[in-house]
């Protein structure tokens with residue numbers, strides 16, 4: 001009898017896991033639970049219901065593969081037209097204003113790919129590949145808030161209002177959110193949901209996993225995004241890069257880590273300024289109206305604070321790029337006044353509280369706890385691609401193998 005599986009989190013790892021389970025012939029009922037409006041997580045694309053051309057990669061703008069063997073899901077993703085090689089020019093800003101063309105950072109090494117029409121197509125593609133081999137019961141806009149289990153019984157998934165969501169044999173966490181003490185600090189939850197559930201289970205391996213996850217720290221990012229009208233786009237599109245990263249000195253000088261230039265199909269252009277870790281750490285209390293955390297907490301917009309952070313990132317962006325933007329005034333004031341004049345949704349803040357896990361992460365031998373039938377995947381698993389899309393995808397594939405070896409379905 002196939003055992004049922006609930007996967008919490010429709011990021012690259014969760015979507016990769018369900019796709020690979022289906023490709024391996026696992027017949028179990030599989031449900032996928034995601035608090036966001038759609039799949040993607042940190043590799044998602046902001047789209048607008050009112051503006052069909054707007055597609056902004058406000059998290060990962062691309063991904064790279066650095067290990068020799070490709071993930072098993074790469075070939076079907078490329079063949080299905082979901083992802084394509086990324087060939088945009090990259091550059092490095094060194095110090096105050098030294099531009100080194102063609103010099104990648106750790107995210108630009110190896111083979112580069114992006115979603116066709118937006119990074120969210122990577123997860124959409126994974127779900128399409130999985131669904132072609134068997135049903136995936138996806139629930140979006142649903143926060144799993146509590147977990148419960150008695151030894152030998154099923155896992156219970158419980159919603160924000162204490163409402164029962166599902167009962168399953170196997171639970172998979174495709175994110176650390178329900179297992180990490182940061183939720184107590186950031187979300188003001190009184191307990192760590194998986195730790196509370198584990199108290200009844202007497203599973204030493206699970207306790208070890210929880211202790212290890214609790215020790216994983218993360219870097220944050222505050223990203224400002226600007227949608228520029230076609231009439232202003234030309235100087236930005238003429239920049240000699242689509243992706244700029246800043247070396248340590250430039251990060252310290254400008255508070256920026258990366259800048260991406262994303263052309264839109266109708267001639268407009270999106271500019272995303274990724275903050276440095278230090279800048280984000282200084283502004284952790286400013287979420288951005290559209291950040292996942294603001295939606296989970298159902299926070300009211302705080303336009304004033306948000307605008308201050310956007311203004312700081314904007315100033316750094318425009319001043320750092322002034323030598324290449326051809327501002328006739330020479331002091332970047334033209335672009336300052338233009339960008340300041342943009343209003344939501346053309347000017348937004350996206351705060352990623354846990355943007356990048358910091359090494360060493362959760363060892364792969366701990367990714368599955370057979371006694372309690374709970375398992376883990378995500379970029380927080382140690383190994384090749386740690387902290388990147390590659391690691392998330394590989395962890396999903398590795399867990400699919402392990403679950404099928406357990407004979408789940």
Ligand SMILES: Cc1cc2nc3c(=O)[nH]c(=O)nc-3n(C[C@H](O)[C@H](O)[C@H](O)COP(=O)(O)OP(=O)(O)OC[C@H]3O[C@@H](n4cnc5c(N)ncnc54)[C@H](O)[C@@H]3O)c2cc1C
Pocket residue numbers: 008009010011012013014033034035036040041042043058059060061062063064107142143144145174175177178221223274292352354355356377378379380387388389390392
């Ligand atoms: C600004 C930024 C830039 C980046 N740039 C790059 C890059 O250039 N290259 C690269 O390789 N990587 C990059 N990354 C990292 C990359 O995005 C991540 O490594 C990868 O997307 C992680 O995927 P994941 O599935 O492990 O986790 P996530 O994408 O975080 O997915 C977890 C999902 O679980 C959901 N979730 C969590 N808890 C619950 C719950 N209780 N109930 C319901 N849903 C829940 C979340 O909403 C989320 O969608 C970047 C990340 C950021 C933030």
